[in-house]
Amino acid sequence: MTTKFISIEGIAKRYPAAAGGSTTIFEDLWLSMPSGEFGCIIGHSGCGKTTVLNILAGLDEPSEGTVIVDGQAISGTSLDRAVIFQSHALLPWLTVMGNIAYAVSSKWRKWDKTKVRAHAQTYIDKVGLTGSEHKRPSELSGGMKQRVGIARALSITPKIMLMDEPFSALDALTRGTLQDEVRRVTLETGQTTFMITHDVDEAMYLADKIFLMTNGPGAVLAEIVENPLPRDRSRIDLHKHPHYYALRNHIIDFLVTRSKTFTATTPHHDPRHVPVVRPAFPEAPTMPSLHSATR
Amino acid sequence: MIQSLRFRAAVVSIAIFLAFIGVWHLATRQTASVGTMSPEYAKLMGLTATSGKSAMPGPLDVGAKLWEHLKRPFYDNGPNDKGLGIQLAYSIGRVGLGYLIAVIVAIPLGFLIGMSPLMNKALDPFIQVLKPISPLAWMPLALYTIKDSSLSAIFVIFICSVWPMLLNTAFGVAAVRKEWINVARTLEVGTFRRAFTVILPAAAPTILTGMRISIGIAWLVIVAAEMLVGGTGIGYFVWNEWNNLSITNVIIAILLIGIVGMLLDQILARFTRMVTFPE
Numbered sequence: 001m002t003t004k005f006i007s008i009e010g011i012a013k014r015y016p017a018a019a020g021g022s023t024t025i026f027e028d029l030w031l032s033m034p035s036g037e038f039g040c041i042i043g044h045s046g047c048g049k050t051t052v053l054n055i056l057a058g059l060d061e062p063s064e065g066t067v068i069v070d071g072q073a074i075s076g077t078s079l080d081r082a083v084i085f086q087s088h089a090l091l092p093w094l095t096v097m098g099n100i101a102y103a104v105s106s107k108w109r110k111w112d113k114t115k116v117r118a119h120a121q122t123y124i125d126k127v128g129l130t131g132s133e134h135k136r137p138s139e140l141s142g143g144m145k146q147r148v149g150i151a152r153a154l155s156i157t158p159k160i161m162l163m164d165e166p167f168s169a170l171d172a173l174t175r176g177t178l179q180d181e182v183r184r185v186t187l188e189t190g191q192t193t194f195m196i197t198h199d200v201d202e203a204m205y206l207a208d209k210i211f212l213m214t215n216g217p218g219a220v221l222a223e224i225v226e227n228p229l230p231r232d233r234s235r236i237d238l239h240k241h242p243h244y245y246a247l248r249n250h251i252i253d254f255l256v257t258r259s260k261t262f263t264a265t266t267p268h269h270d271p272r273h274v275p276v277v278r279p280a281f282p283e284a285p286t287m288p289s290l291h292s293a294t295r
Numbered sequence: 296m297i298q299s300l301r302f303r304a305a306v307v308s309i310a311i312f313l314a315f316i317g318v319w320h321l322a323t324r325q326t327a328s329v330g331t332m333s334p335e336y337a338k339l340m341g342l343t344a345t346s347g348k349s350a351m352p353g354p355l356d357v358g359a360k361l362w363e364h365l366k367r368p369f370y371d372n373g374p375n376d377k378g379l380g381i382q383l384a385y386s387i388g389r390v391g392l393g394y395l396i397a398v399i400v401a402i403p404l405g406f407l408i409g410m411s412p413l414m415n416k417a418l419d420p421f422i423q424v425l426k427p428i429s430p431l432a433w434m435p436l437a438l439y440t441i442k443d444s445s446l447s448a449i450f451v452i453f454i455c456s457v458w459p460m461l462l463n464t465a466f467g468v469a470a471v472r473k474e475w476i477n478v479a480r481t482l483e484v485g486t487f488r489r490a491f492t493v494i495l496p497a498a499a500p501t502i503l504t505g506m507r508i509s510i511g512i513a514w515l516v517i518v519a520a521e522m523l524v525g526g527t528g529i530g531y532f533v534w535n536e537w538n539n540l541s542i543t544n545v546i547i548a549i550l551l552i553g554i555v556g557m558l559l560d561q562i563l564a565r566f567t568r569m570v571t572f573p574e
């Protein structure tokens with residue numbers, strides 16, 4: 001396993017501006033993630049998170065720079081990189097089974113129908129939708145639809161899962177259960193996952209690394225926060241952990257104040273070597289290591 | 296509540312129908328005074344006028360005649376005397392053929408226009424100019440080039456039904472939600488498979504709406520076209536019966552044109568419901 005399974009190398013995105021010039025959403029963005037890690041990107045609305053994710057997915061192209069996944073520069077979309085869309089994006093004329101089978105048969109074109117359905121069924125079971133196979137998306141609740149989206153992404157056994165605010169449209173209770181499921185499944189399968197969220201607690205529960213982006217336009221990746229909470233953390237007990245408030249305050253502080261002032265106050269920020277911090281109680285960062293934190 | 300609304304609506308419908316028949320009956324029952332009619336018109340209208348009975352048939356006359364037609368819809372006594380069933384079959388056949396050709400042309404072309412912004416821009420001026428032309432304006436040109444009256448009628452049906460289908464298909468295809476296209480893209484689905492598995496089902500309701508508009512126009516146009524080209528068909532029948540001064544038959548034909556038009560519309564409406572998906 002390389003330490004740079006995903007490597008975003010100096011990408012920029014510019015859009016033509018009204019007055020002839022161009023607006024830079026972000027530029028010179030470097031970011032990397034090892035295999036099996038869960039990364040969350042947090043930043044204010046409009047800073048370019050979706051754009052980064054879409055470039056990673058291959059749905060959008062950077063104006064400059066490249067993205068390297070598993071040693072190869074990406075071009076266009078790939079079955080290796082599954083996307084869970086914010087709006088779930090299920091095909092409404094297909095059933096739950098039909099939606100997942102569509103993905104499965106797209107990946108394994110030579111499989112016959114029974115094999116496709118059997119494979120799809122295991123993922124339907126995995127997300128707890130057994131019994132709803134023949135329902136149309138319109139007959140499902142928001143949470144169930146998002147489960148189908150997750151099952152569809154998982155069913156093609158991608159190398160990377162990309163999620164754009166997958167739970168933001170759900171109520172808190174459903175969101176919680178789905179977070180549990182995503183955490184369970186990604187830990188089980190060692191899935192490399194990249195997720196956008198606005199929910200600090202969600203990031204703290206799910207992510208190994210949290211990428212903090214400053215406000216756009218001209219957004220930069222300001223800091224990489226390593227999650228000091230133990231790997232076997234549970235959502236319910238998260239706030240009881242000694243490092244919980246240190247981590248949470250650090251992120252909130254960034255979002256509330258530093259995200260606006262960062263560019264002005266940090267003139268020597270090197271986008272290729274973004275500082276890695278590990279907020280902890282009672283004192284400053286220790287050497288980064290995933291299992292060093294104790295309960 | 297819904298049930299009772301439907302029931303009450305049916306009662307009102309029947310009441311309106313009976314009132315209409317009643318008024319019609321009363322209006323045509325009295326003898327019109329021959330004196331007030333211009334002598335030329337009286338001569339033209341022949342016996343019906345001079346005998347003092349109204350020239351306009353009453354509902355009972357129409358009913359009796361209709362019963363006669365319904366008893367033997369498919370008789371064929373030469374070119375000017377065929378059963379109504381045969382005449383309708385000719386018209387439906389022409390509409391069906393012209394419409395089918397239009398479907399075969401309009402849907403693939405609509406896909407092309409909807410999927411390719413270049414073709415959309417390139418073909419737009421032609422469509423804008425051709426679309427507003429009355430289908431009957433094509434008739435002389437069609438007769439001159441095709442040299443066959445029946446085929447010309449089919450061509451006219453084709454040309455009038457092609458536009459709503461073409462425009463609706465292009466619009467439906469272009470308006471397919473980006474996220475559904477993105478799903479297909481992330482699954483590396485090829486263009487061809489994408490067209491059939493994502494774009495076609497997503498655009499189907501819009502396409503079917505266009506097809507439904509088209510069948511309505513085609514049925515409107517066939518009557519006029521057959522009046523012009525003559526020979527066979529329900530349009531020709533109307534014209535022929537007018538020349539025979541059989542207003543009864545004209546009324547019956549009008550009734551049947553309405554009913555067939557409604558049935559064609561209902562069939563397409565049913566197809567539309569079949570492909571419509573709830574979101």
Ligand SMILES: Nc1ncnc2c1ncn2[C@@H]1O[C@H](COP(=O)(O)OP(=O)(O)OP(=O)(O)O)[C@@H](O)[C@H]1O
Nearest residue numbers: 015016025043044045046047048049050051052216
């Ligand atoms: N097609 C486009 N043309 C011009 N500007 C665009 C276009 N698409 C996006 N942008 C701009 O790019 C910026 C980043 O958009 P993006 O959707 O990536 O933001 P985001 O961080 O995902 O925001 P949110 O949290 O609200 O989803 C926004 O300021 C937006 O206005």
Ligand SMILES: [Mg+2]
Nearest residue numbers: 049050051164
């Ligand atoms: Mg976004």
